Amino acid sequence: MNQLPKRSETSPDHRWKLEDLFADKGAWEQEYAVAKQLLNQIGQYEGKLADPGKLKECFELEDELSLHVERLYVYANMRHHEDTAEPANMALSDKSKKLSVETGEALSFITPEVLSLPDDQLDKLIDNPELAKYRFTLVEMRRQKAHVLSKTEEALLAQAGNISQAPGTIFSMLNNADLKFPKVRNEDGEEVELTQGRYIQFLESKDRDVRREAFKAMYDTYGKMKNTLASTLSANVNKNIFYARARKYPSALEMSLYGDNIPKEVYTNLIDTIHKHLPLIHRYMKLRKKLLKVDELHMYDLFAPLVDEFKMDITYDEAKATVQESLKPLGDDYRKVLKSGFEEGWIDVYENEGKRSGAYSWGAYGTHPFVLLNHKDNLNSMFTLTHEMGHALHSYYSDTTQDFRDAQYTIFLAEVASTLNEALLMHYMLEKSTDPKEKMFLLTYYADQFRTTVFRQTMFAEFEKIIHEKTEAGESLTPQALSEIYYGLNKQYYGDGMVVDQDIEMEWARIPHFYTSFYVYKYATGFSAATSFAKQILEEGEPAVERYLSFLKSGGSDYSINILSKAGVDMSSPEPISQAMSVFEDLIGQMEELTK
The missing domain is CATH 1.20.140.70 (Oligopeptidase f, N-terminal domain)
Known part of the structure; x- marks a missing residue:
């Protein structure tokens, strides 16, 4: 080591x-x-x-x-x-x-x-x-x-603040500290304790028995706690409804959208438009089944590698050069700023003892942004680099254009600039790739991002909407009710082409985001907006680039939905999500070609 x-x-x-x-x-x-x-x-x-x-x-x-x-x-x-x-x-x-x-x-x-x-x-x-x-x-x-509300009412709500954190805190303690999972066999036949961290590694195993056993063990464990976990989630929903009613909002959903001034249509449009495009994910599942060479596709097969691991060793210098090249469509000024970011001490590149894990872009107004990485010489790290530099350039442009007060953009907008860079990098690599194995590796990497960021997060968003509406209508969220709703959504989203194992009905019990209610839809809208921007930039060139740069320069000087709309992405219409879906359809088409 x-x-x-x-x-x-x-x-x-x-x-x-x-x-x-x-x-x-x-x-x-x-x-x-x-x-x-x-x-x-x-x-x-x-x-x-x-x-x-x-x-x-x-x-x-x-x-x-x-x-x-x-x-x-x-x-x-x-x-x-x-x-x-x-x-x-x-x-x-x-x-x-x-x-x-x-x-x-x-x-x-x-x-x-x-x-x-x-x-x-x-x-x-x-x-x-x-x-x-x-x-x-x-x-x-x-x-x-x-x-x-009035001063005394506000004071009362402020005092209730600590109590309102209880559902999330209790869930976090149960989920991260108290829940113990059984041992499962790994690929070498050794018994290893299942943990939250290891779960995805097991699901990515090439050995189907390993995947199945980990999947079963995970949901059996949650199943044993279903009454407690249903009470905890239900308490969180009731908390949201309490605040919505106290503050005179029509519903908990509208309360959560009100902060960013997002119309309810943005949320419902996302769900409706994804419903219309569910045949695409069903088609992708058929392809996944074919590539995995299995008689039946199960829920535990969703993370299994579709192609043999294609080893891509990419040094940090190569990653910088590729990112720089892939962002050519964004014009000279963008690339000039990017270059100074690479050369002038914006980035902390490699891991060292005691360094914080993960990656982020951060900074203070009046100074260039900074980026923390823990770079490894692989494809993932190159995508992380372009992702974080997308955030950094968004901050750079808004800070240099806006006053301090108007420079900070919202979370609703934050993932657009980072994901757009990823979309352009993927487009560049697919265009350049001549090796069918490499191409297939990239296509599956990208298609899975659509599955997990757009389809899965929209399914989560729909689940949250349903359970809040049921509670608002006076129904109670029993473990059976939660499992039934969740299982039904999985059947609808994944289609008849796969076996939706009964165990998946307990997945609601392990999603931490359900305690930060109505947040996950932003992943899907951000990804869709970025994909829409990328499509416009690649097809239209200069005018689309100008619109995009004006988006980056807007910071938080207007409401998020208006900033996007001025730049050519109207999230209150189905159009950006439909554009993202046409990119997804094209990916599936290319994958089908390669498997003929």
Whole structure:
């Protein structure tokens, strides 16, 4: 087993340059002192926000303070992520978190105070030229007003906050700590304990007995806890309905969409459009059955490799060059920024002892973004690189175009830029590939992304919609009811071409996302929007690129749905999802050609 290098042993060429944010810890401490000073000044505006001049000063101070706090927080935590065991950076991270909480508390009077103003006074503030820079903030506050309660009611809801986290916390404890799975045999016939982490590895095994045994063991274990888990999920649904009713929303779904100002049609359109295209996933299942050479396709066959592992060794330098080449359709300016990201210390490349796992793009306004990777020389890591650089360039463009307050884009938009880069990389590799084995490997990799990100997440979204509607109508969510709904959806989505094993009816019990309700649809809409953009860029060229860059530059300066719509992707219509489906259909066609 190779030892991981210590942080100090890694090459400076492969480390991010956090000095671009703060020259050293001394500079960080100086800025911390400034932030503390500003923090003490914010209270002077309490009770004075009806005056446009004072409101403007208060907003300006809020921006100045928030920017300092963001810079301090991001730097301290990225230093901590370089080596999570290093005590000085751990202390710095804690210090920044405390400051962030204090700031949130100090600023918490602003929104309630503005909202307590009479409607006509609020409308005057919105139209006041002196406050033009803060118009979107004020319009957004005005929109939220219908759902903000009196001071005492808000205080009561805030106190209920801890109780409302209980279903998610209990599920997490059960799922991650208390549930024990049996031992199953691996490919070498050895008995190995089944864990959440190993489950997917077992399902990716070439040995069908290994897959079947792991699948059965997983759902038998959940089945034994079905009453407890049904109560926990039901409690979470009831919590959502309680808040929706308290805040006067028509339903829990509409409450969750309201934050991003997403029309309900976006959610229902996604489900309806995917229903129309279910024959495509049924066709893909038929192909999967043929490629696996099995008489019956079972649920435990969904992750089995369709082609022999095609070994693709791709060094970091090769990955950068391929990504750079694949993003040519986005034009010279995009590639110039990408190049500076590769060459000027944006990226922390390799794993070292104590480094945070996974990958992300992060940063603070006013400095270029940073990207954390744990790069391995393989295909997955190359896709991770282009994905994270998609986020980074989105942040770069919005930060350099928008004011601090309007630069932050929503989660609804976040996955579009990253997934678009992946779509263009995949297109480039498929075009370039001459080896049928390599081509098949890439096609199955991409087709499975459609299956897991679009179809599966939409099925999850539909399940959430059904269980909330049933509870709102006064029905109770017994384990039998939950399993019946979930099993029925699997039958509908996967079709008659495969055996939908009864065990899958318990899968609802192990999905953590169901405790962050109505979130998963964003994976499917984000993927569809990105695929739609990629299709337009590849077919139209320059005009589509211009629209896309304007999307990247918009940050959070308008509602997400409007930002996408202006750029040529109208998520309130079925069109982007249908465009994504035509790409999926083309993939299946190419795979069918190769298997003739």
